[in-house]
Amino acid sequence: MSGLDTVHLLLFSMSKKAFIIAIPEEVQGINEILGSPVFYAGVGKVNAAIGAVELIKQGFTEIINLGSCGSKKHKLGDIIRIGKSYQDIDCSPICAYGLTAFEGEAPFIELDPDLPGTCFSTDYFYHQEHQEKYSPDYLRMIETCSVFDMELFGIAKACRKYNVKLSAFKWVSDDGDFAQWEQNCAVAFHKVEEMLIAGK
Numbered sequence: 001m002s003g004l005d006t007v008h009l010l011l012f013s014m015s016k017k018a019f020i021i022a023i024p025e026e027v028q029g030i031n032e033i034l035g036s037p038v039f040y041a042g043v044g045k046v047n048a049a050i051g052a053v054e055l056i057k058q059g060f061t062e063i064i065n066l067g068s069c070g071s072k073k074h075k076l077g078d079i080i081r082i083g084k085s086y087q088d089i090d091c092s093p094i095c096a097y098g099l100t101a102f103e104g105e106a107p108f109i110e111l112d113p114d115l116p117g118t119c120f121s122t123d124y125f126y127h128q129e130h131q132e133k134y135s136p137d138y139l140r141m142i143e144t145c146s147v148f149d150m151e152l153f154g155i156a157k158a159c160r161k162y163n164v165k166l167s168a169f170k171w172v173s174d175d176g177d178f179a180q181w182e183q184n185c186a187v188a189f190h191k192v193e194e195m196l197i198a199g200k
Contacts, residue, residue, distance in 0.1 A: 083115030
């Protein structure tokens with residue numbers, strides 16, 4: 001049994017919540033939300049996964065991911081609660097796009113079966129004026145998923161491995177045009193705060 005598994009078993013009955021966010025600019029640099037700490041993991045799936053594991057090592061048994069995202073389906077400022085997380089990975093011809101080779105699992109991680117929102121986590125900043133650099137599979141996921149980000153799948157994979165509860169609130173800050181990203185983040189984050197307070 002690994003050290004992380006031991007930590008998880010010892011703390012299984014305790015509810016200890018933390019928020020994980022990519023960068024301070026998304027939430028105006030705050031250190032806590034509703035009394036729970038905020039952890040800034042950095043941009044990208046690798047940083048996000050490392051950050052989630054660090055929180056699990058510290059004994060947190062519930063992680064909430066907040067963050068900005070892009071969307072081709074929803075308008076700026078919309079808040080999307082995520083039910084399924086997909087990743088941008090291409091191991092073909094070993095397996096189909098979206099699957100990790102040799103793992104034999106579904107192409108998504110389910111956060112909540114009752115939520116229709118889907119998030120596609122990619123290692124590319126999607127830019128609507130540079131379509132030629134993306135693969136057809138990538139563009140299909142950008143078009144079909146509710147939103148796209150660069151972190152959630154990494155967090156979801158860590159939480160699934162260690163059986164830690166995960167939820168995610170994403171706010172649409174752009175559609176591939178980053179001109180007013182920080183301003184849009186500020187407005188949408190306050191909406192998320194209100195939702196969290198209402199559901200406390």
